[in-house]
Amino acid sequence: MASSQNLLVATLVANPDIGLDPARIDLAAMLLGPETKRSVLASGIAEDLIFPDPGSIKGVYNLLEAPFGDQQVDIVVQPLAHRRKRLFLADMDSTMIGQECIDELADYVGLKAEVSEITERAMRGEIAFEPALRERVALLKNLPVGVVDEIIEKRITLTEGGTELVQTIRANGGYACLVSGGFTLFTGPIGAKIGFNEHRSNHLIFDGEKLAGTVEEPILGREAKLATLVELRKELGLAAPDTMAVGDGANDLAMLGEAGLGVAFRAKPAVAAAAHAKIEHTDLFTLLYAQGYRDDEIVRPLPRPESA
Template sequence: MSLVATLVSAHGQAPLDDALLARLRDAAGGTATTARLDGAIAADLFADAADARKLEAALRTALDGLPVDVIVQPAATRRKRLFLADMDSTMIGQECIDELADYVGLREKVSDITERAMRGELAFEPALRERVALLKGVPLSVIEEIIRERITLTAGGRELVRTMRANGHYTALVSGGFTVFTGPIGAMIGFDEDRSNLLLGQDGLLSGEVGEPILGKQAKLDTLVELRERLGVAPALTMAVGDGANDLAMLGEAGLGVAFRAKPAVAAAAAARLDHADLTALLYAQGYRADEIVRG
């Protein structure tokens, strides 16, 4: 089977120069070849091999700790037609519920529950209900301010989504967070659609309740399957990215499931992981060259 290993350097930290690429070709063995995608930032390594995990391990050993991400997959199905993404700590740098908690002086308590849920130590649904209950009385009006002043988009996210859409592919933001955030943020990034949970309120204040049923691990998986079937996309041509335990089922079902700056258990279970590069790495992984990326 022909595999492609996409190598993406964290900008300016470990350039993929000729010497490094030669070392990686040697590590891959046989008749491995390389091709540049974006100067010293991204390159492909093609190898006739049957075991993606074995090839990835060999390349990581050869990298010897350099900040270069490695994504290995079958070359024939690398260009994806359906992309699903988690929002908090993936497409944005924050956890929105933690930012809401800051308004009532409960950031530390809520952040601790969030962290434990994302590591898989707590079931997602009851952990979400517990955190939302602590937000009772927070004015709904603060959400617009949080989005404007506290939320930062993850580097490369807009380019990833807009390039895929420009090539006729479908993108969905699927979050265990809340519609009041995913709607505006999804539009800012450029997603085709967004799905998330409903924060309930009354008289302009949060009621401390979340709409049922809660969109969690199973719902993310179900959304991937639903969209795949509706759009007629082969399973191998789907891609998903996330960072938490509630993303694992979705990542496992996708043709390429990518853990982004993920919790250890998630990084270990996912088919691929991004520890260093930004989200444009998921375009390079699909074979897009620098001049094909929709910027801005």
């Protein structure tokens, strides 16, 4: 087989409730050519196919539509070299967590439907992110700051595999940054809970113990996310292929495009079409398998002791 510099790897990850079909993997290996090597990452769930680069990653995705197009299987195709990333940037809302924090805040003032509609349009790229954020924040004026703790405790759910992803990357010498168009009130405690090295997001302005309905300028949006990736990559002395980013909205597009591996997570159609890879059927464990981590190499957080 060719040297690792001339090899691609297609990582196949199935919805655990369904699993990988061995016959379909056999077909995929045959389609990729006689030099294809197979490597199991998680029995019945994740497997690598390693093969000589045919010159088109898009062509490989198209080829694998035949065996897997009707299956709940996510596929990540990338160069084998540099697959294990040393810098990871992640969006927060609807990526590392299952909710949009600003929509949950709006629910407290009875405006969730209105704010959610603006959020959805902004994430699809139909309206600019910055004015959309200002408009939504204005609707939150006079909301008590204390509701944030309640929202985090009662309404925010972490995406499956996210904590393991961040902690495994860090345990292997990598750096992880939570970069969000949301707010520090959320990214601080959520980032710490997951295990990120740092977090960057927007600062809400307070009027005493209530929200003033405004946000500090400049707003952290699409260009700031891109700038964060470039800045951290330079500080850490890394090459572009050593980086990975994940997100779901239009304001993540520049960051995803600049990363060595930019992944759209259950994303809006335009984002999924533009990203290097997409996750639609599985969870954030897929980004561990995409880096070649086997199940027994994944760092799993210790269960919290039950309160007395």
